[in-house]
Amino acid sequence: MMWVEKYRPGKAEDMVGNEEARARFLTWLSGWERGAKPLLIVGPPGSGKTTLATAGARQLGYMVMELNASDARRKADLEGRVRALGSTSLMQEKRLLFLDEVDGLFGRADFGGLEFLAEALKELTLPVVMAANFESSDQVKKLAKLSTVVRMNRVPDRLIEMYVKEILRKEKVSIPEEAIRSLVVAARGDMRAAINNVQAASTGGEGVQPLRDRPLSVSEALEAAMAAANLERAETALRECEASPEERLSAAFTSIVAAELPLEVKREALRSLTRANELLGHILRSQRWRQLRYFDSLLAQALVGVKAPYVEDDLPWPLKLRIWNDGRYLRAFQSYLARRYRISRGDATAFYLHATLLVLGKDPSLLKGLCDEAGLEEKVANALEREYKLLVGKLGR
Template structure:
């Protein structure tokens, strides 16, 4: 997918919002324990998430990526973030990134916002948040404990230059009229602009009878499993204009965290495996026309199932493994230490008792 293929690899590859990018670099350069977390605010698709990942890599941090659905409850926050905040030296140099933080509030907030604010007040690792808007009353409590950096939509002239450069590299063309329409329709959303351009050039995204607006991952996954027919599910699937790997990962994480019977789980994971193998072939061969078959594989996941809801546990595999295995080691070590402590305490008390006994016996 072009949006993945041409994703910026360093900060200098990005376009627009130069002052905001400079402020982020300065924040990372000067960060120390207790530094106020960052809140990146701006419309979707302009690079907030991208710059968070780039800077994490550039400054040597292990990214722990979350979004609103991961931090809506206090228990969920403790489950995910406590191992990170409590074992900083064990986990290398972690950095927390929470996307769509403005989506935490509302009926779905089960103490998550309050628990998150407590963490934001006394950060022990770098924390970066991203939101599409900070104007709601519900964001005021978060804004009080963070440093806000605003991102503005990319000017059309910069988008035009950027898009023409991609088309040149792909040896592809769009008519001047189509180029203008793509830029206007994207409304400053770089990701949407690139996806739409690839759709027009390669035809990888076929039209469906019922069209949805370009929807985000969480809404897309939930709408997919709530769809009343396979045609409606297919329309939702094609409307999720996101990187194919992210789409596969989103379905995978949502399925394995749902309460499913073993037979259903095995069936759905087999389909996920097929999709992942296709994506692997695309990456090896760079034959992006194969991407048209990805959604037709994923549509096999469809079932009107209220048990499957979007969930993302977006830790990198190396970090997950370190938490999992080192956590087991620490637990085992703590258990041994506890047993040894009790043993030595009993031994000490016995010695004290025997000493007192013989002292009294000698005196008598």
């Protein structure tokens, strides 16, 4: 069993750090009356938002009904789920609606989830708690204006260290003091990551090496995963990687294909990579970012025990840089074209992308206007402008 679940606090006072946020939550919920504003908890991953909402509510006698908002981004999906959960209970028990990852509502502007949620919050007759990782987006700021906002910070290293040491004591596991400290520092205030790292390190016995206090490069992470003695340590290395999931997947594929491995070993590794690729595609389409933890697990399955060197792909650096910088913005525009014309993204790329650029690209303001209309950020328009210049250069216009 994962320690992060086994030792999840049952009450708000069992948590560590964010004392003011915990007190504000309990004060808000204990004094809640019909018509009161909902509560929006904002804080970085691993700061305890979900634990505070669920443990604090149960502590005060509420049954928690949890909905991951990013799993229902369309207005119709969200409306059906929220209204069902918010309906009157025949048992008259105290209920609280917890909407996690509300910042995941806003991956596609035409879905209408935000507008519905803003209206529903005024009508629901039970306490509503929402959680978001980031407050910087305009959409989350709109929700914040309708809510009582509680902000959570990363948990201080000294408190995380005390907490994981208590877990190790209960598990009767010994890890060198220096290794514990390094694992805690590497987590950067993310309690969940620290506990996961310590659990993974605990399988290494006395030979545990402290992790770095900086992210691993993609080459370091892949080499560590391929040399790992077990799956847990391979996953730990991949979680510490600074590269995007797409970069890690691409680098893993290049290294495995180039490696001199028995055919069956290579086949099994590529099967795991295929599953990781399918999962990543699903995550990007649905924006269910929580499932990235399973992506690292599949990637680790492909790499652990391979015992091969990291192989850099042979794409020219300028091309790699352009793919990394502009690729996601161009994909966002391709997805918009696919929705607008009700075609596949492949057809949108093949038949509509360059035609649209040739028609509108001469005037950057037209591209910007189209992106504004589509709800796409300014960086998409900038990437399209660069793509137009390259296209015109190739055509010799």
